[in-house]
Amino acid sequence: MNQDNVDKNEPTQAPENAVEEVVSGEVELDQGADEQGLDWKAYADELEAKLSAAEATIEAQKDSVLRAKADGENARRRAEQEIDKARKFALEKFAGELLNVVDNLERATLAADAENEAVKSLLEGVEMTHKSFISTFEKFGLETLDPQGEAFNPEHHQAMSMQESDEVAPNTVLAVMQKGYVLNGRLLRPAMVMVSRGGSNSVDTQA
Template structure:
């Protein structure tokens, strides 16, 4: 009788162990089954994050390229505008320079004409009007007169052709203008040719 109980108990223990082993295996399989989707999701997230980083880097590079292209285009535009402006100013300076002898000749004609002669008064008035209109027209394009009579000698704008002692003028004063000078848009086109005073006991400093 006792032997039967022992056999029965042993069989029950074996069954329990089998059940426990089966439960353990099932639990392990459940854990593995749960970890597998987690690992796949993590891998997918990593791949997506990597792709996003690469896309952001590409966008950043393209943005930099666009900015560089815009900057280069703007610099090219400014250089082109500068070259056009230089060409325009150079052409205008050359044209204005060619007009100066015409102005000089009109002024000489006015100076040398006898204004008291009734026969040539109409002609003189016509020349004076032409000279005035001519100057007014070229002034619209930036040409300005340099007529420094009585002013202090300025080597940047005047060219001293002669020096003369004078007690009536301060040293380095323009006593006479032999030929008027001109500027165009603030740049010297032709210096005024002048006679400069000096003190009776000294010379003129044409660099003052």
């Protein structure tokens, strides 16, 4: 057999320490990374801390946005309530001044002689004017308090006098001396009334 052929076909033998050299090289690489100052665990901890801080900041900003939104909604509702209140009661002072006009029209109607032909047409004009006032009042939420025969209500009525009566229950309105008015549920002027009493029963005369 040709010695040259044998040498060429036999596999080359790896050095016995080849594996050790590879492993040794990897270890040296890792040691080299450490020598460059790269502490991967510390770096990961740092990133996690930054992530936690960012998440906390986002949550805080969410709370701030939600609070700002809630404050805005509350402010809007308060503004709407104030506008509604102003709309309802803007005419309160003006309507209060006109009540004297309505009272005078009612007095003129009661005092006039309806059978007198000389004043009949004038009386009709006064009555029409009075009805027009009342109709206009009602359009703007002004209601008339005419509690004849009703139970005395100290929230809406002012007792000007009291009189014993066996015909009605105690604390009943016997007569209305002056009508009252309510504007959108709020008392504008109490009705001035005469109230019945019986025995020891008494009435709160404050409106």
